[in-house]
Amino acid sequence: MLTGLSSLFDGFSLLPSALQYAFVVAFGLVIGSFITVVVHRLPTMLERGWEAGVAEYLKDRPDASAATRPKGAESEEPRQFDESQPPPPPASPYNLMHPGSHCDACGHRLRAWENIPVLSYVLLRGRCSQCDVPISPRYLLIELASGLLAALAWWRFGAGWPAVAGFGFAAVALALTCIDWETGLLPDVITLPLLWAGLLINLSPTFAILSDAVIGAAAGYGFLWCVYWGFWWWRGVEGIGHGDLKLFAALGAWLGWSGLVQVLVLSSVTGAIVGLLMLATRRMRRDEPLPFGPFLAIAGCITLFAGTPFWPSLPLYGSGAFGG
Numbered sequence: 001m002l003t004g005l006s007s008l009f010d011g012f013s014l015l016p017s018a019l020q021y022a023f024v025v026a027f028g029l030v031i032g033s034f035i036t037v038v039v040h041r042l043p044t045m046l047e048r049g050w051e052a053g054v055a056e057y058l059k060d061r062p063d064a065s066a067a068t069r070p071k072g073a074e075s076e077e078p079r080q081f082d083e084s085q086p087p088p089p090p091a092s093p094y095n096l097m098h099p100g101s102h103c104d105a106c107g108h109r110l111r112a113w114e115n116i117p118v119l120s121y122v123l124l125r126g127r128c129s130q131c132d133v134p135i136s137p138r139y140l141l142i143e144l145a146s147g148l149l150a151a152l153a154w155w156r157f158g159a160g161w162p163a164v165a166g167f168g169f170a171a172v173a174l175a176l177t178c179i180d181w182e183t184g185l186l187p188d189v190i191t192l193p194l195l196w197a198g199l200l201i202n203l204s205p206t207f208a209i210l211s212d213a214v215i216g217a218a219a220g221y222g223f224l225w226c227v228y229w230g231f232w233w234w235r236g237v238e239g240i241g242h243g244d245l246k247l248f249a250a251l252g253a254w255l256g257w258s259g260l261v262q263v264l265v266l267s268s269v270t271g272a273i274v275g276l277l278m279l280a281t282r283r284m285r286r287d288e289p290l291p292f293g294p295f296l297a298i299a300g301c302i303t304l305f306a307g308t309p310f311w312p313s314l315p316l317y318g319s320g321a322f323g324g
């Protein structure tokens with residue numbers, strides 16, 4: 001099947017360049033539209049899952065809720081899960097497919113023409129056709145960023161699997177950037193498959209040779225693990241989140257260990273600059289943590305696409321073949 005698809009790439013690359021890019025950008029915009037759904041819904045899906053898990057756990061162990069209650073409050077609070085009460089009605093399913101795309105303000109179900117990436121936003125002039133409430137421009141920005149990344153991957157890696165993989169990586173990085181920035185979460189359901197995908201893609205050396213990818217995954221996790229516990233002993237706080245460890249491991253799997261030095265330097269420097277700017281402009285409180293995931297993800301993308309110009313002594317596998 002892979003050979004069949006490879007000859008499809010050969011046929012596709014015979015098309016005029018403008019037409020190729022038109023297809024590639026359109027594909028990127030459609031994926032971008034899906035990313036907006038993931039960014040919008042996945043955090044809520046995770047929270048509901050955790051709440052259901054906790055409720056399930058406490059239902060099986062009614063004394064557990066008493067154990068976590070503050071002292072002296074034992075008799076005041078009623079039991080949270082009273083078996084004489086009827087169970088709550090099952091919530092309607094909420095996932096990436098259900099309910100269908102709708103306006104958050106009025107519930108209006110989007111018709112097909114209202115759901116076209118970018119074009120619908122322009123046609124609707126950024127407002128819901130039913131209630132006229134403005135649609136957040138972030139949907140448009142995510143779709144445009146995804147279209148741009150698809151074109152960039154095609155230009156950088158040429159017609160073939162590395163371009164598809166490179167864009168896949170960038171699309172996931174885009175989703176993680178938005179989710180972590182807004183919620184402080186780096187969901188395992190994204191970071192762990194990203195790690196496995198990096199190892200699988202480098203089975204046949206693409207962005208790194210396999211041994212460098214395996215070492216990169218372990219070194220990425222191990223290094224930030226040390227940073228995490230170092231912070232814990234030194235300051236008694238979590239300096240970084242567990243999600244950052246898994247994301248850095250995934251970056252190691254994609255880029256190989258040699259790309260991680262640049263990623264770490266770039267992400268730390270840009271993170272510090274952005275953090276200081278946000279403090280200076282009062283957009284962040286001093287005790288508020290700044291998510292590190294966006295800086296890791298963006299530095300990972302820069303390294304995958306551009307190699308290691310900021311750390312040339314550690315080049316990536318096959319770098320130098322710029323522009324496909």
Ligand SMILES: [Zn+2]
Binds near residue numbers: 106128129131132133
């Ligand atoms: Zn509406």
